[in-house]
Amino acid sequence: MEVSTKQVLSLIQPTGDIHLGNYLGAVKNWVDIQDRYSCVLGVANLHAMTMPYNAKKLEEATWKMIYQLLALGVSADNLFIQSLVPEHMELCWILSTTCSYGDLTRMTQFKDKSDQLLENNGKDEFISSALFFYPVLQAADILIYNADLVPVGKDQEQHLELSRNIAQRFNYQFGVEYFKLPQPLFTETPKIQSLANPLKKMSKSLGEKHFINIFGDEKRIRKQINSAVTDTGENTSGEMSPGVSNLFQILWSTNGIDSHQQLMAAYQNGGLSYKDLKEEVANNLMVFLESSRERYKEINSEKRRYRDMVKASTDVIRKKAQSTLKDVRAITGILNVKY
Numbered sequence: 001m002e003v004s005t006k007q008v009l010s011l012i013q014p015t016g017d018i019h020l021g022n023y024l025g026a027v028k029n030w031v032d033i034q035d036r037y038s039c040v041l042g043v044a045n046l047h048a049m050t051m052p053y054n055a056k057k058l059e060e061a062t063w064k065m066i067y068q069l070l071a072l073g074v075s076a077d078n079l080f081i082q083s084l085v086p087e088h089m090e091l092c093w094i095l096s097t098t099c100s101y102g103d104l105t106r107m108t109q110f111k112d113k114s115d116q117l118l119e120n121n122g123k124d125e126f127i128s129s130a131l132f133f134y135p136v137l138q139a140a141d142i143l144i145y146n147a148d149l150v151p152v153g154k155d156q157e158q159h160l161e162l163s164r165n166i167a168q169r170f171n172y173q174f175g176v177e178y179f180k181l182p183q184p185l186f187t188e189t190p191k192i193q194s195l196a197n198p199l200k201k202m203s204k205s206l207g208e209k210h211f212i213n214i215f216g217d218e219k220r221i222r223k224q225i226n227s228a229v230t231d232t233g234e235n236t237s238g239e240m241s242p243g244v245s246n247l248f249q250i251l252w253s254t255n256g257i258d259s260h261q262q263l264m265a266a267y268q269n270g271g272l273s274y275k276d277l278k279e280e281v282a283n284n285l286m287v288f289l290e291s292s293r294e295r296y297k298e299i300n301s302e303k304r305r306y307r308d309m310v311k312a313s314t315d316v317i318r319k320k321a322q323s324t325l326k327d328v329r330a331i332t333g334i335l336n337v338k339y
């Protein structure tokens, strides 16, 4: 396959364990696009600091995310750790001078996330200004690699638009055509619902029973699928219930196309046993995950080697960031340090 010269940038926060929703909705897409584009794919540990977090666990979660991404097929050459490229933070500061306060106040994700914190923990909850400032760091993440394309879901579209505005204002303010305006890379990715409550998106924040840890215990995964909510009894519309539809979605997204076809035909004839559907979803998922789960074990037995690989790729990726920053320092009248 011919690789496009277009630069793609994408980051994922280190949440510890990648769940089935993260994998099918985001990481699998990384694995697919890295064959088609030049990719810079990072673990965003600096972004993880914007919400309340445990400092001791962050480092562990960052490496765990790296090992899991590698196990799922992300190439080590494309991977980096955000905080090991401190140039992101310096560019963030410089770009903040070309981002208006008013633009930041219009970011809906800040409102959603801060509301969520207040709702969960009461009106005295601490909301960091980093959470408010997050989109400027995100713009720096993108612009420091002069990325052409950024894979985005609906929730990140507004932030990418802000990155474009910041780039545009920078170019205008300093009279240069330096930054490209990054475009969204829309790819079709499935949305996976919680098996315990199929009306909600699969997510860690809902609690243990709401997400499938793809590197977790097989028995537990099977049990979770076995006890998935199918019909809630409230569905009188004749349409497929969200729980059943979610199971079909998982089957389809994990390459179970043939069994999807057969079981869907059974559903349409009114002869589908949900027990059979769940069994097929579980069997199919375990086959689909087998090689990644194996690889994860191997990686865990040689952590040091994989850490060194990712530190080396981060060093290579950092060179590009340093080169951008050198230009930006000159453009903005800041004395250059020697890189």
Ligand code: AMP
Residues within 6 Å of the ligand: 012, 013, 015, 020, 021, 022, 023, 024, 025, 026, 027, 153, 190, 191, 192, 193, 201, 202, 203
């Ligand atoms: P998060 O950990 O929620 O920040 O998600 C990391 C990535 O996984 C983002 O690109 C999300 O869009 C994607 N993602 C998270 N949960 C799901 C889900 N239930 N279904 C599909 N994609 C998801």
